[in-house]
Amino acid sequence: MQIGITTFSNRKQSLHQSLLAGLASAFALLFFLMIFLANPTPGRAIPAFARKYGLPCSACHEAWPMLNTFGQTFKDNGYQLMNDRDSPIWQNPSYWPVTFRMTPNWHRESTSQVAIDTPNGGQIPEEVTNNGFDLSGLDFHTGGTLYKNYSFYLLPSSDATGAFHFETVMARLDNLGNSPWFNFKLGKFELDNIISEKRILTLSNNGGYYQLYHYIPLGDSNVFGQMGDNQLGIELMGHSLDDRTRYSVALVSSNDGNVNLPNKDSYATFMAVSQAFDAGYQGGVDRVGAYAFIGNAPTYTLNSSGVPVTAIGNKPFNREGIFALVYIKKLDFSLFYQHGWDSAYFGTSTPSNAALPTGAAAPSWNGGFVEAHYVVNPQLIFIQRDEFVRMSQEALPTTPGNFGNINAYTFAFRYYPFMFSRAGFAYHAEYAIVQEKGAAPITFTQLSNSSVFLGFDFDF
Amino acid sequence: MRTRMIQYRLILSVVAVLVLGIAGRAQQTEFSEQHRLNMESHVGNMTGHATTGAPIYKRFCIGCHGELGDGAGENAQWIDPKPRNFTIAIFRCRSTPTGTLPTDTDLYDTVGRGMLNSNMPPWRPLQDQDRVDLVAYVKHFSPRWVTEKPGTPIVIPPEPPVTADRIKAGRVLFQKLECWKCHGVTGRGNGPSAPTLTDDENRPILPFNFHDSQRFKCGSTDAAMYKDFMTGLDGSPMPSFADNVKPDEAWELVMYLRTLQPDNTLEKQIAKQLGLTPIDPNEPLPDNSPAPSAPAQQPSANPASPTKSNNSGY
Numbered sequence: 136m137q138i139g140i141t142t143f144s145n146r147k148q149s150l151h152q153s154l155l156a157g158l159a160s161a162f163a164l165l166f167f168l169m170i171f172l173a174n175p176t177p178g179r180a181i182p183a184f185a186r187k188y189g190l191p192c193s194a195c196h197e198a199w200p201m202l203n204t205f206g207q208t209f210k211d212n213g214y215q216l217m218n219d220r221d222s223p224i225w226q227n228p229s230y231w232p233v234t235f236r237m238t239p240n241w242h243r244e245s246t247s248q249v250a251i252d253t254p255n256g257g258q259i260p261e262e263v264t265n266n267g268f269d270l271s272g273l274d275f276h277t278g279g280t281l282y283k284n285y286s287f288y289l290l291p292s293s294d295a296t297g298a299f300h301f302e303t304v305m306a307r308l309d310n311l312g313n314s315p316w317f318n319f320k321l322g323k324f325e326l327d328n329i330i331s332e333k334r335i336l337t338l339s340n341n342g343g344y345y346q347l348y349h350y351i352p353l354g355d356s357n358v359f360g361q362m363g364d365n366q367l368g369i370e371l372m373g374h375s376l377d378d379r380t381r382y383s384v385a386l387v388s389s390n391d392g393n394v395n396l397p398n399k400d401s402y403a404t405f406m407a408v409s410q411a412f413d414a415g416y417q418g419g420v421d422r423v424g425a426y427a428f429i430g431n432a433p434t435y436t437l438n439s440s441g442v443p444v445t446a447i448g449n450k451p452f453n454r455e456g457i458f459a460l461v462y463i464k465k466l467d468f469s470l471f472y473q474h475g476w477d478s479a480y481f482g483t484s485t486p487s488n489a490a491l492p493t494g495a496a497a498p499s500w501n502g503g504f505v506e507a508h509y510v511v512n513p514q515l516i517f518i519q520r521d522e523f524v525r526m527s528q529e530a531l532p533t534t535p536g537n538f539g540n541i542n543a544y545t546f547a548f549r550y551y552p553f554m555f556s557r558a559g560f561a562y563h564a565e566y567a568i569v570q571e572k573g574a575a576p577i578t579f580t581q582l583s584n585s586s587v588f589l590g591f592d593f594d595f
Numbered sequence: 596m597r598t599r600m601i602q603y604r605l606i607l608s609v610v611a612v613l614v615l616g617i618a619g620r621a622q623q624t625e626f627s628e629q630h631r632l633n634m635e636s637h638v639g640n641m642t643g644h645a646t647t648g649a650p651i652y653k654r655f656c657i658g659c660h661g662e663l664g665d666g667a668g669e670n671a672q673w674i675d676p677k678p679r680n681f682t683i684a685i686f687r688c689r690s691t692p693t694g695t696l697p698t699d700t701d702l703y704d705t706v707g708r709g710m711l712n713s714n715m716p717p718w719r720p721l722q723d724q725d726r727v728d729l730v731a732y733v734k735h736f737s738p739r740w741v742t743e744k745p746g747t748p749i750v751i752p753p754e755p756p757v758t759a760d761r762i763k764a765g766r767v768l769f770q771k772l773e774c775w776k777c778h779g780v781t782g783r784g785n786g787p788s789a790p791t792l793t794d795d796e797n798r799p800i801l802p803f804n805f806h807d808s809q810r811f812k813c814g815s816t817d818a819a820m821y822k823d824f825m826t827g828l829d830g831s832p833m834p835s836f837a838d839n840v841k842p843d844e845a846w847e848l849v850m851y852l853r854t855l856q857p858d859n860t861l862e863k864q865i866a867k868q869l870g871l872t873p874i875d876p877n878e879p880l881p882d883n884s885p886a887p888s889a890p891a892q893q894p895s896a897n898p899a900s901p902t903k904s905n906n907s908g909y
Contacts, residue, residue: 189670189714191658205655208720216716218709219808377719413722417647420722513654556658556670 182595183232184209185556187279188216192559193513197419197467198549199559199594200334201508204411204420207329208378213286213309213318214279222283232279238271238563240590244340247583248575260577270295271338271590274302284309288324301394303365316373323367323392327383327407329424330458330469332363336508336518339586342545342567345504346522347473352498353539353573354530357481359389359432360452362405366392379411379420389432389449398446403430409458418510419462427455434478435486448487450478456503465510472503482530494532500539501525514554520545538573549592558595563588634740636699636731641724643699648732651725659714664736674714677798679830684737687828688813693835695746696739702730704814711810749825751818752842757850759865765851767881768844770874772836777802780873782855792832800831805855820849 185192192199195206202210215221223230243266250258272295278288285308292302305322325333332348348363368387374380389401409424430453433446456473480487482498502524509517524541547565565588574582636643652660661668664681671678679686688705689697706726709717718726734740755761769775777792779785784804794800803812811820812828824845827835836845853862854871 188716189659189674190716191654193654194658204720205718209716216709216714218714218716219712219810220714413724417722417724417728420720512650 182556182558183234183276184214184279187226187230187232189556191513191554191556192551193554197508197510198336198513198516198551199561201336202331202334204378208374211318211372211374211378211381212315213284213307214288215284215286215309219283221280223280224282232277234276234594236274236276236592236594238338238590238592239268240271240338240563240588241268242266242339242589243587245583245585248578248580250576258577260575266587273297276594281306314373315376318372318374320370320372321368323365323394324370325365326362326385326387326405326428327370327372328362328426329381329407329409329422329460330471330506333365336516336549337520337545337547337565337567338563338590338592339545339565339567339588341543341569341584341586342520342547342565342588345471346524346541346543346569347471347475347502347504350473350475350500350502350524350541352477352482352500352526352530353571354484354534355477355482355498356434356484357432357452357477359391359401359403359430360428360454360475360477361391362426362428362454364392366403366405367394368402380409381411381424382406382408387430389430390446396445397443398433401430401432401446401449403428403432403452411460414461416463418464419460419467421462422460423457424459425455425457427453429453429455432481434480435488448480450480450487452477452481467508467510469506469508470503471506473501475500475502477530479530492531495530496528496532498526498530499528501527502541504543514551516549518545518547518549535573538579540572541569543567543569559593561592563590563592565589631735631738631741634731634735636703636727636734638700638703638727638730641727643724643727643729643731645728645731645735648725648728648730651721651729652732655718655721656729664733676713676800678714681733681736684734684739685830687830689746689826689829690748690822691746691826692749692837693827693829696743698745698748699727699730699734701745702733703727706730708814711808711812749822749837751821751825752846754817754821754849755843755846757861757865759869761847762850762854762862762865762871763869764844765847765849766871766874768840768848769851770876770878771880772839772848774848775874775876777832778805780876782806782852794831803833805852806857809856809858817846817849817853820852821845824848 182192184195195202195209197203209216243264245262245264247262248260249263251261251263253259273293275291277290278286280286285306287306288303290301290303291299293299301323303322303324305320305324307318307320309318311317311319325331328348330345332345335343335345337343345363349361351357351360366385366387367390368385370383370385372381372383374382383406385405387403387405388398389403390396390398405426405428407424407426409422411420411422414421429451431449431451434448434450436443436446438444454473454475456471458472459468459470461468461470476497476499479485479491479495479497483492483495485491485495502522504520504522506518506520511517520543522541522543524539526536526539529536529538545565545567547563550562552560552562566586567588568583568585570581570583572581573579632645632649634645657668658670659668659674659678660666660681661671661678666678666680668678684696686697686702686705689695689701691697691701703726706729707717707719709715775786776788777784777786779789779802782805784802786802789802792800792802809815811823813819813823823833824840825835825837827833840848850862853860854866856863
């Protein structure tokens with residue numbers, strides 16, 4: 136009888152799943168039909184810039200929001216085309232450089248092992264899957280020139296619930312001494328990552344970021360070495376006239392971009408150099424470069440009545456590596472390698488005023504990714520990314536050597552049904568899976584997280 | 596009845612001739628367009644192909660210059676000055692005499708340099724090959740490139756040393772050639788004729804303001820300015836002075852115009868030492884030699900189509 140009930144329950148569950156699967160399939164089918172039946176118009180990111188200059192999005196973006204070489208040059212020139220028409224005085228007074236971007240979507244998130252409470256007070260690992268319609272966060276981009284060679288960028292950004300923070304706030308002085316080699320910015324800004332995570336073409340919970348830009352080994356407490364997070368500081372950047380040769384040096388507070396001086400005497404430096412060249416294949420300008428993110432950050436806080444008043448006990452960390460952009464006609468690759476190292480105090484989450492556990496060592500790792508883009512035309516792009524992280528040194532001798540190793544795979548495409556200088560719209564479809572060794576709760580085996588994401592990505 | 600049959604046949608014949616004529620013309624136009632897609636460009640040892648340039652044009656240029664290359668892209672209505680109309684193949688920045696087609700290198704350089712004081716940015720960041728392919732595609736828009744050859748580039752003699760005498764002579768030329776009528780006595784583009792100037796499409800056009808930038812319309816070097824005098828800026832009221840001034844005089848004018856620009860150049864330092872003041876149109880000319888006459892402010896035109904200009908500073 137028990138078996139019978141189970142069977143009926145299973146059948147009901149199965150029926151329910153079939154129904155859901157059917158609905159999901161129907162939705163997916165509808166999504167794709169909309170893409171291909173929608174009336175495409177001849178094709179063109181931040182529409183505020185496109186509107187100012189009358190250029191199609193495709194002039195600056197390989198596929199928005201990812202920049203192409205011309206867009207990178209525009210950005211490096213302080214959002215100027217350098218045709219002596221950049222100052223706002225040339226704009227109609229009613230021009231207001233604001234763009235918002237948001238992505239209503241349907242997505243499915245699956246985690247292979249979640250610690251689920253049981254009635255007896257214990258926990259068991261169970262796979263959890265959620266799906267449904269949802270919203271992305273909202274970005275309000277505003278930026279551009281204040282005057283010739285004076286520019287700004289302001290980006291209030293919210294999560295899906297509408298809670299806002301300042302993602303970017305900075306002002307720039309460009310072409311100091313009439314030289315493109317000296318440009319200066321102050322504020323909160325994206326580190327000079329040529330492979331920009333802020334302009335990533337993938338959006339899902341598991342595919343919408345680069346693992347290595349945020350990688351923290353299991354058990355490590357260093358949240359300050361995330362080169363994908365916007366940081367507070369100053370940056371000196373320079374480039375050749377054609378932007379083929381670039382360098383940047385930034386001094387940032389090691390507070391992961393958080394305001395109100397949470398730390399004492401903790402700073403980091405991000406440096407990047409790169410050189411572009413024509414390898415002989417058309418499609419884009421190839422580039423190779425190197426970067427280093429070196430700093431110190433606090434390991435514990437001083438509290439007053441239980442409330443942190445400052446973070447101290449600085450210990451060092453560093454991330455360094457190389458990157459490349461390679462174009463072969465319609466196919467291009469973004470290649471990235473990183474070696475990371477954290478102090479043993481971070482690795483073992485030990486305050487610097489306490490003794491390290493026996494045998495503790497500074498954790499280190501190596502990793503990289505290859506992101507391929509096939510640009511059918513400015514309106515259709517296919518994206519595939521393979522990422523890996525391999526621990527080369529665990530912080531504790533008792534930790535298995537592969538704990539924290541990551542494999543991540545992402546597949547996506549974006550189709551822009553129209554392209555012009557006023558607004559942008561993209562049908563976005565994506566699947567991403569991230570597998571991390573030893574991250575599963577309770578069992579300490581591999582944890583897998585996957586996402587399916589279908590959405591309308593628009594900006595205006 | 597028979598008369599009516601004849602009438603029907605006549606009407607049918609006329610309709611057939613008209614339809615065939617239109618279809619034939621359409622086919623001819625399409626054939627011509629297809630034929631011109633074989634257009635090539637040659638810059639250095641690079642060869643550009645219009646067919647390869649087409650997708651590059653669509654990515655970067657179509658918004659302003661339009662699908663047909665007629666300068667009527669969707670953003671053209673908001674742009675001042677208006678984008679270049681490639682179908683008439685008249686270009687300002689050339690190394691070739693007025694009225695002739697530019698060389699491929701001229702167009703390649705313009706794409707890379709952009710056009711000062713216009714929405715045309717410097718496309719220097721693009722790959723060299725992309726720019727050469729774009730040139731071929733730009734050329735395919737006009738049949739002139741099939742029937743005419745580019746002009747022979749003018750010879751630019753070496754620039755003589757900058758001296759006080761040459762700068763003073765350039766100042767005299769600025770008066771004699773009546774440059775001030777458009778560019779103003781101080782070179783700010785506010786001469787008495789400035790408000791009346793229009794381009795060939797009757798759009799108002801502003802003369803170049805030398806105080807705005809260290810660059811000129813077609814480049815930043817002294818040679819670029821020399822070239823502008825001698826070739827004229829076709830498609831604008833700026834004429835060619837090739838028949839009116841000698842090479843030495845053109846260099847003297849270049850040196851004087853450098854004194855009007857914002858940067859602290861050698862010419863400017865010398866002008867300061869000389870206490871050089873703006874010209875006075877009523878001031879008698881310092882010698883009695885016949886003044887070189889200023890050419891009419893009507894750019895030489897392609898005989899097949901009158902010269903057109905847009906309303907940027909020239």
